[in-house]
Amino acid sequence: MEITPLHRWIADKIGVTGAHLTKARLEAYQLGKLQETLQLARNHSVFYRKSLAGLPGENISSLAELTRLPFTTAEDLHQNPLQFLCVSQDQIDRVVTLQTSGTTGEPKRLYFTREDQGLTIDFFQQGMSTLVNPGDKVLILLPGERPGSVGDLLVRGLQQMGAKGIPHGLVRKPGRTLEILKKEEIDALVGIPTQVLSLARYQEQGGRLPVKLKSVLLSTDHVPRAIIHELERSWGCRVFNHYGMTEMGLGGGVECEARAGCHLREADLYFEIIDSKTKEPLPQGETGEIVFTTLTRKGMPLIRYRTGDQGRFISEPCPCGTSLKRLELVKGRLEGERRLTGGVITMEDLDEALFPLEDLTDFQAVILRQEGSEKLQIKVKLAAGCNRDLLEEKIYRALETIPLIKMALQQGKLGIVPGILEQEGSGEVRAVKRSIIDRRGWEER
Ligand SMILES: [Zn+2]
CATH class of the missing domain: 3.30.300.30 (ANL, C-terminal domain)
Structure with a gap:
């Protein structure tokens, strides 16, 4: 089994060889980046200047001290997204407006610089290299019309590794999408679990269409095991999970060949698991709410952002051999x-x-x-x-x-x-x- 490509990538970012990427080295790097992020946020974001006033700042001396800082919530982002900006608006390359489902939420806005998006493109390149090879064709069943959308960044990430991403958008007519799959001789798919399932279960003249795929990456929603089994059975492919959200810069983590939990973008994001009721950090291995802090984002850094998602860090080392963490499949929204x-x-x-x-x-x-x-x-x-x-x-x-x-x-x-x-x-x-x-x-x- 090959080690996750994120291992070498993160080691390079930290300035060590793969063999020297230890937990201690990574944490020392994360602490340094965290101190820089806190300084940036205090100096340039109206929101954080207020919320961090009087609290330990750039001089926090351990990752554990991060738990003394307040959380950032989706509600904070709704109320005045511009107060989070750390650069002038003309340095913003992409604004994402998120319409929340249901009637409760106001739209959220997220701002990214060109450099912020570049970090995501690099992550997509590394993550996708686990499931596709140079020269492969990947059909992307996610929104991709606009520059900076998830589909667009994925196409650019695939391009960097010599594979071809074909933006398709969400599946509206499964029969038509299946025709493209065959005509273009697609090797891999990226999509939303139920949408990809609708392709595998589509029938014409009483039977399913014969499709061979190398791999499928599922994203956007929690992934039921029953769907993974069905896709693997129908298409003889390997199914991988991706975990991410717009607030994370779209990409958060991806499974390695072990397909037993997501490795995370630990050089760009610092993750915690907390008890949603007491808001205290949970011991290693326990399930709770996923909270993250951006370490390298320039446009709109987020400190201790509460995702509302649930997960846990797997204590046992990954069979792929990396020292990076593994996040177990997210078990639905709180x-x-x-x-x-x-x-x-x-x-x-x-x-x-x-x-x-x-x-x-x-x-x-x-x-x-x-x-x-x-x-x-x-x-x-x-x-x-x-x-x-x-x-x-x-x-x-x-x-x-x-x-x-x-x-x-x-x-x-x-x-x-x-x-x-x-x-x-x-x-x-x-x-x-x-x-x-x-x-x-x-x-x-
Ligand atoms: Zn692994």
């Missing part, structure tokens, strides 16, 4: 948890139960209260050309594999309301994180 009679249910529980159903490519889950009792409404999106026979029965059986749901059903405390969302290929396509919608409050009023 707000993804919903309380039902008898316990808590997550989108992950529903994903692992429902995605093994052969004809399904996505679903929406809503908890309702009707006539005083709780109902779980599951509206499924079906693959084009699939079989609808016994659909309701299959959904019911799949949900029964979740112990909490089975118990609630047996006790008559929960009802299941199955339905069909829409046929694949119709309706609006949005790249948003999926979560369980709770409408119990509405029905009660």
